[in-house]
Amino acid sequence: MAHFLIFTTVLALVSVVHSQCGSGTPNAMVAGSGSSFTATKGSSTVYTGSDYRAAIQAAVDSISSGQRVSVMASGSIGASTITISSGKIFEGCGTINVGNRAGHGAIESLNTQGVQIPYLTMTGNPYFGLRFYGTRDLTLGKITMNLSGGLGIRFDRDAAANSNVKMDVISVTGAGSHAVETWNIDGLTINQVIARNVGESGLLLQKTTNAKVGLVDGNNVATGTGYATFRMANNNGQNPNGNYNTNVYIDKVVSRGGGRGIFCVSQSGGVVIESVDLANNGNNAILIENCYNVSIRGGTVNGGGEVRLAARSEFPNNRDIWITLTVNSNTVRESPCGENTNWTLSGSASKSIC
C-alpha cells in the first residue's frame, strides 16, 4: 500500500542525515561533563564554562542553516529552553536532563523551516519536552524521553499551523501528560510512537490532516483517565472544506492496560486504522463519540472496557463508522444508533448494536 512506501522513504530521509548520533564531522559540538563544558564550531571555541544550557545554545547559535550541531556531553539545562532556528540540525547524543519552565519546551523551534532533530535523549520533568508551532519541513528522528512527568512533544493549539512534519521513532516513558500531542498540522508522517507508563495519551492528534502513522504502541497509558493510547479529538481529520474524506491512515494501534485503547471524539474522523491489538484496557478499549468516516479494518480486542459507539448531544451523531473486529471477553455497544454504521464482528463478546 502507498503509505507503507511512504514510511520507508521517511526512514531513508532520516538515515541519510547520519547513521549514528555525532558521527562524521559535525559543524559544531558540545563536549564536557559535570561543571565544565566546551562548545566548539570547527576549531573555534564559542563557549567554555559551567553552564550546560549556555554551551548548547552557543553551539546552536554558531552554526548556519544546513549545518549540524552534536551535543556529545550529558548534563542538566534546568528550567530553561534551548531554541533551534531554521534549517539547523540538532543531535542530542548525550542525555539532556531538563526542568519545568511553565508554558515552554525544554527545546523549542517556533516559526521555523527545515529544522531536523535526528537524535535526542531527554530525561527530567519538563513542561513540554519539545515544543513547536509554525514549523514547515520539521524532521524528528529517534527521540527517547525518559521522563518523571510533563508532556513529551507538543505542537501548540493557539499558534501558527505546521506543515510536512516527519517523525521516525518516538519513545516516551513516564510523561505525566501526553507522550505526543499535535495541533494544527497538515502533512504528518510518523513511523512509531512507543508510550510506556504515560499519564494521558500516547498519540493525541487534533486538527491534524493528511497524517500517516505506522504504529502507536501504549502500555499503561492513561490509567484512571478518559485519555487513550491513540486519541483523535477537536476536528481531527476534518478537511478544510468540512468533509471527512479519508486523510488519516494508521497501520496499527497496540494497547495494554492503561485507560482507553482508541478514542475518537469531538467531530474527528476521516481515518482508517488498518489493525488493532488491544487488551485489558481499564476504560473503553474503543470509544467513538461524534466522529465521521472512521474505519477500523481488523484486529483483536481482548477483555478490557467495552467497545462503544456513543454520542454527546452537543455535536452531530456518529456517521459512516465501519468496523471489522474480533472482540473477546468484552461487550460491544452502539448507543445511540449511529448513521450508516457497518459492523463486521467476530469473537465471544456480547453485542448490543443497531
Ligand SMILES: *[C@@H]1O[C@H](CO)[C@@H](O)[C@H](O)[C@H]1NC(C)=O
Ligand atoms: C530511564 O529510566 C529508567 C527508570 O525510570 C532507568 O532505569 C534508565 O536508566 C533510564 N535511562 C536513561 C537513559 O536515563
Ligand SMILES: *[C@@H]1O[C@H](CO)[C@@H](O)[C@H](O)[C@H]1NC(C)=O
Ligand atoms: C470516507 O472516505 C472515503 C475515502 O476518501 C470516501 O471515499 C468516502 O466518501 C468517505 N465517506 C464519507 C461518507 O465521507
Ligand SMILES: *[C@@H]1O[C@H](CO)[C@@H](O)[C@H](O)[C@H]1NC(C)=O
Ligand atoms: C459492510 O462492510 C463490509 C466489510 O467491509 C462490506 O463487505 C459490506 O459491503 C458493508 N456493508 C454495507 C451495507 O455497506
